[in-house]
Amino acid sequence: MALMSRLLTHLALIPARLLGHLPLSLSRRLLASLARPLRWAMRRRSHIVERNLELCFPEWDEARRSSVAAEHFRQLAEAVAETAFCWCHRGRLDERYGQIEGLEHLDRARSGGQGVLLVTGHTTCLELGARLFAESVPVHGVYRPLRNPVLNRFQNRGRGRYSPGMIERDNLRAMVRHLRAGEVVWYAPDQDFGPERSHFAPFFDLPTATARGLLELARLGRAVVVPMYPIKADGRVSVHIAPAFEDFPGEDPVADLSRYNRFLEARIRTAPAQYWWLHRRFKSRPEGGPSLY
Numbered sequence: 001m002a003l004m005s006r007l008l009t010h011l012a013l014i015p016a017r018l019l020g021h022l023p024l025s026l027s028r029r030l031l032a033s034l035a036r037p038l039r040w041a042m043r044r045r046s047h048i049v050e051r052n053l054e055l056c057f058p059e060w061d062e063a064r065r066s067s068v069a070a071e072h073f074r075q076l077a078e079a080v081a082e083t084a085f086c087w088c089h090r091g092r093l094d095e096r097y098g099q100i101e102g103l104e105h106l107d108r109a110r111s112g113g114q115g116v117l118l119v120t121g122h123t124t125c126l127e128l129g130a131r132l133f134a135e136s137v138p139v140h141g142v143y144r145p146l147r148n149p150v151l152n153r154f155q156n157r158g159r160g161r162y163s164p165g166m167i168e169r170d171n172l173r174a175m176v177r178h179l180r181a182g183e184v185v186w187y188a189p190d191q192d193f194g195p196e197r198s199h200f201a202p203f204f205d206l207p208t209a210t211a212r213g214l215l216e217l218a219r220l221g222r223a224v225v226v227p228m229y230p231i232k233a234d235g236r237v238s239v240h241i242a243p244a245f246e247d248f249p250g251e252d253p254v255a256d257l258s259r260y261n262r263f264l265e266a267r268i269r270t271a272p273a274q275y276w277w278l279h280r281r282f283k284s285r286p287e288g289g290p291s292l293y
Helices: 002-020 024-032 033-043 045-056 062-088 104-110 126-134 147-160 171-178 213-222 253-270
Strands: 097-100 116-119 142-145 167-168 184-187 198-203 206-211 224-233 237-239
Touching: 002 024, 002 147, 024 062, 024 167, 033 045, 033 062, 045 062, 062 126, 062 147, 097 126, 104 116, 104 224, 104 237, 116 213, 126 224, 126 237, 142 147, 142 171, 171 184, 184 198, 184 213, 198 253, 206 213, 206 253, 213 253, 224 253, 237 253
Parallel strands: 097 237, 116 184, 116 224, 142 167, 142 184
Antiparallel strands: 198 206, 224 237
16 A cells, blocks of 8 residues: 555656646646635635634625635645745746845844744745745755655655755754754744643734744754745745844743744735635634634
């Protein structure tokens, strides 16, 4: 069965490779046409998207939330094309695909010789943003290994085109080593890892389980924490690098994590359809709190 599973995965990757060698504008158009069927096929996830938008934007009417949800699935479909392109395309990307803004903040953070923990959130254009950034600044990305070994190898080989190396999210020792060596590590901790690994910090005015690993990694790696966020407009991705968090981490972990959440929230509001609403971000609740899903 394992052999058959690997064979089927290899066959399934054939169209992905073909898609990845098409011009990006064409592959985006092809995949965008599948947004509505994708939303129908992912009905459970579609309900999660709608519920997240309801929780985060209670001031919106139902028509606006529905419109943003529909746009979110279009962005998801385009993200498949962008990911295939990033993992298969040879050569560097030029200004047609996007740009990096705020590199001076990164240069300032690195001027003292410390490593930089580049923190972001999960967005639909994250893969393209990562490639654009990594072609300007060598960066080690933290990732969750895929269960399927063939797919995992395809992912890592693809990212190997533009990253000096990926770090499994449980390999704390490797992250700390790279940071202490003065390198840049890309980290997106905006996932619900459960209350035992989190502190509850406000996010869209809701107490949200926010990974305290961000603080531990910054402290152990003696790193400067620099926030960044990619946003796509008119087919181009702008990777926005912001000034480093000052005195981070401090004495109050909830206050620190709230700063990270406020940064994310402000960026999400500029392009709400591009955040990764598929995730049950508010799954964990403070003790005694009712489920929000």
